[in-house]
Amino acid sequence: MTDTGKYFAITAEEVAYVRKQLGTNEEDIKTAVTSLREWLRLQPHLPDAVDDSLIERMYINCKCSMERVKLGLDAYFSLKNRIPEFLMNRDARGTDIQFAMEHIKMMTMPRLTKDAYRVHVITAVDEDSMNIIWAPYGKILSIAMEVMFVEDYSIGDVCIIDMANVNAGHVVRADINIIRNLELCYKTAYCRRLKGLHFVNASKIMDSAMKIVKMALSEKLQKRVFVHLPGSTSLFDHVQRDCLPDELGGTAGPVDKLASMADTGKYLVITPEEVAYVRKQLGTNEDDIKTAVTSLREWLRMQPHLPDAVDDSLIERMYINSKCSMEKVKLGLDAYFSLKHRFPELLMNRDIEGSDFQFAKKHLKMMVMPRLTKDAYRVHVLTAVDEDSTNVIWPLYGKILTTRLEIMLVEDYSLGDVGIIDLANVNAGHIVRADINLVRNIEVCYQTAYRRQLKGLHLVNASKIIHSVMKIVKMALSEKLQKRVFAHLPGSTTLFDYVQPDCVPDELGGTAGPADNFAYKVREMVNSEWLLEKDKYMSDESKRPADNHYCDIYGIAGSFKKLSVD
Template identity: 50%
Template sequence: MKTGLPTPEQVAYVRKQLGTSENDIRVAILVIRKWLKMQPHLPQNIDDARLERMYINCKCSLERVKTSVDAYFSLKNRYPELLMNRNPREIIGVCKKFITMFPMPRLTDSCLRVSVTTNICENPDDYDPLVMSKAILLWSELMLREDYSLGDIMILDMKNVQAGHVLKTGIGLLRGLEMIYRGAYCRRIKAMHFVNAPKVMDMIMTLVRAALPEKIRKRVMTHLPGSNTLFDHLPRSMVPNELGGTGGPAEELAEDHRERYWPLVDWFMEQDQFVSNESMRPHNMTCGMENGFSVDGSFKKLCID
């Protein structure tokens, strides 16, 4: 079961939902490239495919795309531990020892991308939240190259999660991950489902509330062990077998997804060259590291939607 790319029909559906067209996109890319050439602190090395997906993920807002392009290159300075030295073979090789993560191979009928996190190791000592975060951002980079969707639905299997896992995951790491996920990769979280909610779910939700914006917090749902409430929101075909769905075996889905990285190992490593030069940033253009980026110098939050 190979991970499928969006079909031409799905691409057309996404564009229709956003009220854009092929011509609109081509014009938008030209405008963004003209703006990019006027930014002495930013590399020019970003292809049209990534710019198009930023435009789609930002709901066709040119100003938000500019903000995200700035973040895409500038956040590498802020979070080098997450965005630099990313060898997929090393990151994924370590990550798969303690957790299984993958996107479902098909989009939902409304062109949302479902991603699954499951099989977390029982021993918190074997759990590495930094490596897991780097793997999530590898996926985000891959989606920026290949995906075409209207947002993300996350399924997180909490079956083996203990207090030790939660305590090992620092709030600073989660906030950085959230900033990069939304700001640099323009991903929009439509729903977050915690399944097999454990006894420490209150502790988990405290961490979630501290790390995520209020709008996303309202999209978080928990499902008790043995319940079928997840399927009030998703068809079983969009959920792996192990979680009660019919979407296929989790490990097979994960391995199919891992194979997509191997031809891109050199490309991922080459991206370390393309980082903003903050010493050349125009004086009237402030980089709001903690509160999102703004092309006009203000410290504004990026919208989720």
């Protein structure tokens, strides 16, 4: 499995907005990059060791000034000689950086502000100032800048420093020269621009801190420093809440999750607190899980018709998904390998880089939201359906769905799912082309092979077409699942009686960010090879013991039987 899901998701609209604000366009940028590339080749003291995307980012960061980009490219290579402690030997797994990360949380927020600035947060400072060694944080900051050079597309930065735990010891240990060198790297080597530096939860210690700031920063930057007292909401006059962690009054998510996402680059990040919450709700714990996994592993080895081709984390997820029922996990493991015979169109040959998958992505957006609901459910959204129903080939989306479930069986840790389907563009053509048997087959895979549990299915922007949709739902889904289907009329806010806005994309009235930031991001966490490798592992029905009747439940050898819902 390869984790390539990006932490930063820059939409085409955001790129266009940034370029418009700077008075540039695609053609101008191409011309500038070509010219700067030629200039770089002519500099005997500089290596031609940057790609075009980095030059473009520097051109954007420099407000499209060719002269500033040249200065920046020179500084990018040259300052390594002057400030090696920040710009060289940056081993993110090194002991100094790992120690530093344990005592302060630094994060770059995944969402841009409305005016296209990137927000950075420093918080959870260790109260013991002896644990704060400032130099490694400068190195961490330069690593972040390096990553943003190839991943980000913004006009500049907003920095927020939480002073809640800062005391006199931290101030005394602060090094003015480190701050000055950081400013030099930030402005010159990376050509970043600071819109504002905000000190939140500022108390009496702020006077001393501000003296250091004024001594270290340029006069121009000093004017961009703002102080916010404990309990104040003045920060939100400068930065919207969905760009801030929960602990600072925002709605973007808990600090631990955001810090972990930023550190690992992973799209789905489960915090220890979320894992503990899920286990508590199910009445289980670490020891119980280890015992169950060991027992289930032994059971699996004794099944002559099933391959022993899953790791312990998958068995644990299935145990959690099955509400800690050993019998249901055994059914799930059997179905996981056996249903590939019955539903190869959903569970085999899932080449996510193939042309059919690429076609499907263009005509409907499917997404798994990165944040769990407050009660630990995972939200899935289907939106932006192509109005031309001939472009929507439903079986492809069934295969994409099982791909997503495959990934979540090793990456997710939740109590179940909430599905949201946007009916805004759905018309009679889509209804006619819908396949009831496909819906039923997906339900079998979802409940049995992946052991997922659906808390609610919400049909939003539901209009006249909803009656036809509901008929299909009632024909395709089990009676218990039908009771978990809810319809929400256009303009209604009733969805938020069930799902918090920060788990819903902007286009559906939420605050999580644009849909393009999330569409198919979970799919990017793996490659085709990882999925196609799973085709090798399926049941050998000729070896199934005569007393094993799991196949009778989900119909591998014959008739289809309706499953009950947990």
